[in-house]
Amino acid sequence: MTAAFIHVHDVHKSFDGRPVLNGMSFSVEEGAIVGLLGPNGCGKTTMIRLLNGVIEPNGGSMTVAGIDPQSNGDHVRRISGIVTEGAGLYHDMSAADNLKFFAKLYQVKDKSRIAELLELFGLAEHADKPAGTFSTGMKKRLALAKALLHKPKLLFLDEPTNGLDPEGIRLVMQYIRKLNDREGTTIFLCSHVLHQIETVCSTYIFMDKGRTIAAGTRSMIENRYMKTIELVVETGAIPSGDQYAGYPVKRVSPGKLRFTLPAKDAISDLLRQLLADSWVHTSEIVNRDLESLYFEVRKEHA
């Protein structure tokens, strides 16, 4: 079993006496892509800033790669990269000069790294233009390049696709996957765009009101929270009432029925009975997307 790479135990944080984190606890394994999910203002960015050692908790303990970010924030920042809304770029400086400045700060020795990242994020031909003249998407890509200069073991991404066009979103998502696959980089990301992050995350932390309400791999959370299977079947069968073969059913559109099943095991049984009565063209589970899971978790902790 892999040791926890990020460990957070009973962390509290208040701003001006107002509690924001109320005993947050979770752990993340090395090499995971973890999504931190929760409504606006629940404390996601605050959690990232605490892990990055730029603010201090009022209580609890944290380690990142065995390092305490509170007492050793510089060390955490040397092994991690961060992309936040503000991006932290110098707007008067060109893209290349921004990267040169941060490369020096991070003591990056590899001279080709800047050109490589400018190329990778489609900024090579804009290298000499001031970052302040860039579009939101270009700034975001430059911020990513900056965060990756020193090949961090851990990458914090706060809303990494905000303001990006569809091509930019695809580029960033592909890059996240590639970075994790090839370099084993642990990626800790916050996003509200659930259909985007479910294509990359292996584990999730659901939080609300400054606390973890659920955490684990996708299948662990599904097994715990998804009480029913919603199955839409394209079929010629016509139910006589609101039950078919003992399962609740609704007509979605002509030739499409939606069944509520107690478990996946019931699918074969249902399909056998439908096929005995009529034809079946397709069947699809429609409540296993991250958005459905998100609302199930939140419903149970409301």
Ligand SMILES: Nc1ncnc2c1ncn2[C@@H]1O[C@H](COP(=O)(O)OP(=O)(O)OP(=O)(O)O)[C@@H](O)[C@H]1O
């Ligand atoms: N420096 C600060 N001073 C005072 N209050 C703060 C500070 N930073 C964050 N807060 C407050 O803490 C709460 C949590 O903010 P945070 O940015 O962590 O939430 P979030 O979950 O990231 O929200 P969002 O989804 O909108 O990005 C908010 O009410 C915010 O106003």
